[in-house]
Amino acid sequence: MQSSDDDTDQTYGYFDDQNYEYVITTPYTPTPWINYLGSNEFYGIISNTAGGYCFDRDPKFRRLTRYRYNSVPLDSGGRYFYIRDENDFWSATGRPATTQLDQYSCRHGMGYSRFNASKNGIATQVTSFIPLDTKAEIHSLVVTNHTQSTKSIDVFSFIEWCLWNAEDDGANFQRNLSTAEVEIEGSTLYHKTEYRERRNHYGFYSVNRQLDGYDTNRESFLGPYRGFDRPEVVEKGQANNSFARGWSPIASHHLKLELAPGESQSLEFVLGYIEVSVDHKWHSKNVINKQPAKDMLTRFDSHEKVMDELGKLNRYWRTLLCKFSVETPDDKFNRAINIWNQYQNMVTFNLSRSASFYESGIGRGIGFRDSNQDTIGFVHMVPEKVRARILDLSSTQKFDGSAYHQYQPLTKKGNANIGGNFNDDPMWLVLSTTNYIKETGDFSILQEMVIYDGQEQATHDHFDHLLRAFMHVINNLGPHGLPLIGRADWNDCLNLNCFSDDPNESFQTTQVGASDVAESVMIAGQFVLYGQEFVDLCQQVGKIELANRSMKHIEKMRKTIEQHAWDGEWYLRAYDSRGKKIGSHKNSEGKIFIESQGFCAMAGIGLNDGKVEQALRSVDKHLATDFGIMLNQPAYSQYDKYLGEISSYPPGYKENAGIFCHNNPWIIIAETMLGHGEKAFEYYRKITPTYLQNRQTLLKTEPYVYCQMIAGKDAANPGEGKNSWLTGTAAWSYYAATQYILGIRPVYQGLSIAPCVLPSWKLIRVQREFRGAQYSIEIHNPHGLSSGKITLSIDGQPVEGNVISSSSFNGQHTVIATMV
Amino acid sequence: MQSSDDDTDQTYGYFDDQNYEYVITTPYTPTPWINYLGSNEFYGIISNTAGGYCFDRDPKFRRLTRYRYNSVPLDSGGRYFYIRDENDFWSATGRPATTQLDQYSCRHGMGYSRFNASKNGIATQVTSFIPLDTKAEIHSLVVTNHTQSTKSIDVFSFIEWCLWNAEDDGANFQRNLSTAEVEIEGSTLYHKTEYRERRNHYGFYSVNRQLDGYDTNRESFLGPYRGFDRPEVVEKGQANNSFARGWSPIASHHLKLELAPGESQSLEFVLGYIEVSVDHKWHSKNVINKQPAKDMLTRFDSHEKVMDELGKLNRYWRTLLCKFSVETPDDKFNRAINIWNQYQNMVTFNLSRSASFYESGIGRGIGFRDSNQDTIGFVHMVPEKVRARILDLSSTQKFDGSAYHQYQPLTKKGNANIGGNFNDDPMWLVLSTTNYIKETGDFSILQEMVIYDGQEQATHDHFDHLLRAFMHVINNLGPHGLPLIGRADWNDCLNLNCFSDDPNESFQTTQVGASDVAESVMIAGQFVLYGQEFVDLCQQVGKIELANRSMKHIEKMRKTIEQHAWDGEWYLRAYDSRGKKIGSHKNSEGKIFIESQGFCAMAGIGLNDGKVEQALRSVDKHLATDFGIMLNQPAYSQYDKYLGEISSYPPGYKENAGIFCHNNPWIIIAETMLGHGEKAFEYYRKITPTYLQNRQTLLKTEPYVYCQMIAGKDAANPGEGKNSWLTGTAAWSYYAATQYILGIRPVYQGLSIAPCVLPSWKLIRVQREFRGAQYSIEIHNPHGLSSGKITLSIDGQPVEGNVISSSSFNGQHTVIATMV
Known part of the structure; x- marks a missing residue:
């Protein structure tokens, strides 16, 4: 066991490898530390105090429950359970009630979270998960009386409904405060806002026991101007049986429990989503058809059934994770590879960049660049899903080989608002496809007929898409023969053709001026690397002529890079719109960038004459820190409209000299290609969360998953993390660790x-x-x-x-x- | 004094006419009861506990402070002052601290709000206003020791900065949590996020006294997961002197006051906004140019100066309001006309429909229809501003006479996302213009050269715009010769050409299918009414030929209405896209609508043969309730895609049989035209807030201003109000009361x-x-x-x-x- 000495400071939590869990020991983590529920279509995000929300497929258009981002108190809205014992009450998940608990833990496992609390001799356990093939969150609550006397306990559940469209829900109050509708039947509280008009779906929150009361109107439950910390109904110990009409609908069950000494009782809460065909929407006039909800509820009407479903979910995850497992002398490495990195990879497959503590779920669609790269982290687990994802991505490509930068998961159409011309996009399709075939041996994906954007019927196969991706680079070269950058390459914030001086413009989608000058060395390296993959693929499928022709383009690009993109000790990053060098020792700021070193090195450009070795030495000298490798140095201290968003960030943050973890594995891979095992491992462990337990306070983000960005040396708090969970870092780190280390x-x-x-x-x-x-x-x-x-x-x-x-x-x- | 018997139930507040104030006596009003600060460009909304925010010109793009809509607790974010006396602390504005006060009141006055609180013998008074021609909120705090002993008091101010673009601020956390920057100098806390790049503006929060501490980082001030009700810094009684870098920046001053028995001390807080030209942005590298802020602060560095500015503001408002004042035997009528209705009219001029408790400030621009109508409420107060507003509106008209439905206040360009084809829009320009000329006698507005949308240079005068507005109706007639409705007429929710079955579509901006069939009787009546105004205007300016030609169109329309739009006891509302009648006794729901009765009656269509009399009797019989006149009856119980959004609301709410107050004055005016003074007054007092003091609890909204909608008889709580402040009801009620009653x-x-x-x-x-x-x-x-x-x-x-x-x-x- 190496590096166990790193684990001495576990202020907020620790790993439980036996159970594939991370155990959080306080409700008051530096930021909410979240987990994800769900494995297909229906998902929830859940913090260590049960904050968060759930949604069906799309967190913008089909959000079931309301969550308040960047709220005060932080992490507001979730699945709350208030336990009331005489005049004392507390939260079974540690918050939002502020009562100090005698014991608290949250165990984030694979697709479930479990909350243990105890107070006054009353112990509770909440187990939250989304069963396989089920559009519902299950919250199983077990209450145990550890005292010597009989206890009368009140339980109040609470969730707040979102009026489905999360963006509209947070903006259009002149409409929304008039529309909410609910129905109540037995122990099930139904949410049917807009169902009477264009929706064919409703939500419900149920429990497998007769109610002692309920509330469906938020203000009635909370009382005037109160927070989630002390609802009036909980304080007084009796539900109001409120019926929501407009304003803000909620669902709260009130249950009275009588517990003998030593007795446990369980309550199974089901928060479900139902779609009904238009023909079967109604039971009778204005009464919804509840049968599908009732059918679902029979699957979860006892603790045994619920635990059985949890067992199935556990087996699902064990089966996925055990497709690749490792036993090295380093427990932290094993833990990363066997559990958390693979788990995070699956989450990036499910969620892309849509919903996290930092992604509000109303922003981005599925990124072309992001999702192609993500596949390298989970293709060994779910190859058939990767195949489908690659073909979805391929179908948003345009006929000239370029690609829509994002597509919407509900429609699978390219997002016109964002458009294309991110010129690194096309070649990522070569990476995902060749990597998929290498994993599976399934060359048949190449023969799949795939539409180009705007086509009704596919006229070309997927191989043709790869060819057009390859040719798009060749057809868009700049003055030096290097690829034109377009709006941006991998670095979304290096915007060489934007020239924005209006703070309300998006750097990515505003494009002004000439785009036939600015060139990207990163795309050049990427082209050599994945162009070679394309050539290899051609050879595999017997297209020798095409392979030879393509190889000539690659050789030419390789020479162009050596001639025009070597700065003496490292690779340039780009030429700007005026033909000036970026990432050169001649610049006063932004002298060296990581991306071109990573891609030129991985492509082996200048491998024989020492350029790779030299470039990596320069990375180590100028960019490496204790917390990872920074993106560039020196940081930009002033905004430069010829550079765009990169220079808009304060020094040390994000793309302006932050440690943008996604690209660190490129250097790790390059180091392994030179045989530098120790150097590669040094870089690996700097950013890999299993090694960062002694940095929980500094890091702030969840110490069991990668984050997108760690503050660089120019920042106020170097080593502080942001934007955890949904990052390409997960896939790339896993790829580097498994395939190269x-x-x-x-x-x-x-x-x-x-x-x-x-x-x-x-x-x-x-x-x-x-x-x-x-x-x-x-x-x-x-x-x-x-x-x-x-x-x-x-x-x-x-x-x-x-x-x-x-x-x-x-x-x-x-x-x-x-x-x- | 009539109707004083209505005032017995003043649970939450009462009028103080002497001071032109509404006095709120509890922090816990049914909804936050707000007021507006500011008279030009820089505005704030402020609740009875100082919740809300301020902005420069545009609440979406230049928001200074953060506010959380529909939050828990309700009304979260504002200008807070925590007073700490030994271990007790409370809020000088009643909330967010939950400590019960010995005394509390909030006085909402004309452009200012004043908060009085006392606890433990310590009295505080906060006076909040935006001085004339000043881009800053002033919060003047006076603390008085009414005890017999010397008191050591800690004062903590608090505001949270918004990162300028309010929409992005609430969604783009992966960027925003990395960008915040502040500077601190003396007692001034500067907010300069994005100033180093494309912004040339910053905010600051200052106080005229040396600090005993400060905080600029939210989590540091609040402590982990705490609400505004109990910040850790306040609880422990000492600021942390935190310096924000990223995350969420705030401004909090800590001041220690030593007060002798009977002593008062005053503190003048200034929350300001500064723009600097690009050439003068910096004092030195990365240090902002603070001189403009310092210059502003000298204007408010003593209590005397601040009170002097408040005096100027009071005189400004008195001067505006006294241009029309009335003394009738009815105090409530006087109060409405002399104070609150005029005040609300000015607020609708300043804010349009942008920022209220129901309008989130990130939605709508300036409405063409709304703002033309609004002018009739304040043209007597600010005729020169109305002239400019009319010409702004005119310049977003298209060459065919149609109009963009909204324009953006910062650019004054038509909003392309929303587009046009709301076919009542054009004729409202005739109302606003003729009403302006009648008030001022200023015919020169007609000769102003005004661009049409898309023009660089104006080629036609404003009179031509009116002519094209008139002709747009004539050029867009349907099968019966009635005006085509387009996307919608005044009733945004009657969408006869939308046919939406997708819940994520906007009813207003999605247009499918034919639009050359559905016709509006409301526009027909509007055309006769304002067409006659156009004819009168033509005659005034000697265009007799045009007057005669236009009159023929009007006569023809009048006949068409009598022939095709009379249902027997009332006027039809419309013909739908299939040529079927809407608002007919033959319909099973939506048999009668208010809008066509109002406009046909005001236009005097069928005045001579008793149709008007009959139509108004039908309104009284079918639509009138104790709480106002409903929009339609019976309410639609099911969604009908041939009707659109109107049928999407639950019965009794909004346009589906709610009391949509905006159109009640149309009936009031019509009744006066028939000489029915008592009936007109009966309708008037049902919706006018000065008469609703005994309904504070039911109404929920501010009982000193009109609200857009009061729930109708089909709703769960008939008489419950929503969407207060920013509604055309204000202008129309004032117009009806002054010009017709x-x-x-x-x-x-x-x-x-x-x-x-x-x-x-x-x-x-x-x-x-x-x-x-x-x-x-x-x-x-x-x-x-x-x-x-x-x-x-x-x-x-x-x-x-x-x-x-x-x-x-x-x-x-x-x-x-x-x-x-």
């Missing part, structure tokens, strides 16, 4: 083994499911190497080279790889 | 006197400023009439007819009008 890398022929690890790692065990076979791999490192040659045996038989050829195997196999 | 009506020749009042009103005194002269008018009603013939004398000289000819008079004059 561990070196377990799918190739067209099979699985290659090429580790680049710490010399101290003498034995690594890997379990890997791959193309229908199950491999138990042992990597032996008897000489304490970082990298080098591999000798391989499969099921005891020596094998030439370092590739496990997939064509030969099914079933279970033992692989011994020895570093020599 | 009092009958003091500007005409081209001068001021006509034609009252239609309660028979019990024997003497009415009016002070009226009109075209440079000042008239003291006495209306004598010795025979207890409602209406009838008038004999007139001016300065003791009998005058023929009932018009005071403006051409004859300057200076002060006494007018005696006698109803005979």
